[in-house]
Amino acid sequence: MINEIIDQIELTLERLKTYLPDRKRPYFDNIPIDGIRGALVYGLRGVGKTTFLIDKISNCKLNFLYLSADNPSISSLPLYDIVSAIFKRGYDGVVIDEVHHGNKWSEHVKALYDDYPGNTIWISDSSNLILKRAVADLSRRFVQFRIPLMSFREYLFLTQNILIETIDPFNIDKNIFSMLRNINILKLFADYINTGIRPIFIEGEYCLRLKGLLEKSIYYDIPFYVSSIQDNHLRVMNAILGHLITAPIPTINISGMCSEWNLGKEKLYNLLYVMEQSELINIIRKPSKSVYTKGSKIFLSDPSVYSCFKGNVGNAREAFVVMCLKEKYNVFASKDEKDCDFIVDDIKVEVGGKNKKMKNADFVISDEIDVPVRNKIPLWMLGFLY
Template structure:
């Protein structure tokens, strides 16, 4: 919430289903507009009450009655949202509009040019830092990657003066990424399965025009990936196994990343992402790993997925020939457990070990959990 410039006239918040976009809007209204409720309106565009109405008509009536703050949830449920938001922005200079939508929401490629008008933010699931804050009631600073690499012993010490973070780490890996774990904890995995199904069965057909009959193929592809993440895709073999064309397969892989279910590591950053074969594929977060493949036993894969998810949110991840990750085209990272040796990073500049099962690091060996304090 603190990172959003709420003074902007048109704000868009994108994110995967379940990360807390609706709660963010309602909390902001409660904390900042409680004295201006007669000038404030929250509308969910998937509500039956909105059927048969238009955004432009809504905004006109709202402004005429003194409205100043309009919050529109799930705009992707409304077919002409981009054009009408553009018109509202141009026609009502005194109105501030905040809208949320799926991670598939097209801002730059929409026919209405919203890119010059809207300030767009991408909302991620909970970081390990935010999870600990929810669990303990204590607040912790966030750090840039450069701050972490330079001062990790001091940062770890400051955190340990408040709590011992490591006992919370394995909890977070299983159930700490989506905020709804706080509601009906026993139903968390079931609810997460429902979130996955809604992404594939509703958002992809609605926002990418995929035939609903093809969704089982995409689910099959997700199952293949989840059984062995990080997955090194053999495009020819998968195409044959699934009986689909290579180009179709590459498109499906792209959709899985776009909807927020996978993370792809590329060797290069140029070209059309739909046509690039990923060097490695991870599930987007560790909670998905435990739900999609309950027999999961390889902690090495879980650790790499955690690193990719937490570091990749605000940094550029690339495939590295000798280590697990190249970050920001500058830093090489090898991920491992307590005994992970420096053999694989010997001779490499700006190379680090992200090590699980340790509370404090030394030199270029850094506790893995600490990378959960980047946002």
């Protein structure tokens, strides 16, 4: 039976290889997974993890087989037995996608890693929270690689076949403008931030697909990561997302939400922590504030959610700033909003439209401008950080 399943897995992999896109996310080139015997690749649903893994093993010197643990023909069998049989067929390595769907997956993966020291095991999932539920020592064995949401730089490459080096928005190389002078940068940026932050845009029906991914993240993934979660808690998380989409101020009323949902404050803070660790939200705190607080500002991690659900434009703008800057800098909320919106390392940053005033900020990040003017940085330029 297992041999027949492996035959089917081999056929599926060959089929998946034929559907690899001609152009892949440039970020994939920054993931040094080659030569790593045990690796966890994680990131939000729809960021391209499966594409990365299949492309990587298609161009690898080692002989890999790819399988998805949520495949019904696989999920009914012990993961250890399937992978052992794969290695005995002569494969050097295996990729296990959606690994949390495997029954007792962490025990099986640890045993495989220990029993087959000459073989490579790469696993993939939507969050590194899975390692916190894994058996002891697994997290020390597996090197973690995170794939973030897609940058505007990558979107330009996928849609226009233009690849530009990453830039420091606070120290701009003016050569970038000559490279982009023949395209409508603001139009492309609008397309990107509204319906292009995940490479699923290539398949069409972006907002519909995004809605499905969000629902899967809450109702399908989080219960695997947090064993004590209840149905009511999942509904609270969904309500938090719904509130943040349209709220004029990017935060929640802790007391009001606890009362409405009959929750204790500690439980609500814990749910916010889980949402943050699952990368559904970004919580921006003032310097030195505890992780277990609601923070000064809470944004959806994916700015395109705001536009897909007719959300608050100003919050979407700030959510994009946070999404980009946190990949390279430490981002905090300002202690005094009369000074600025954010502290980025030691840089004071204000965010707004093209007429936004400086306050006491070092830089203003402005929407709707195409070139920098003095200390005003176009919003789209943050999309070239990675």
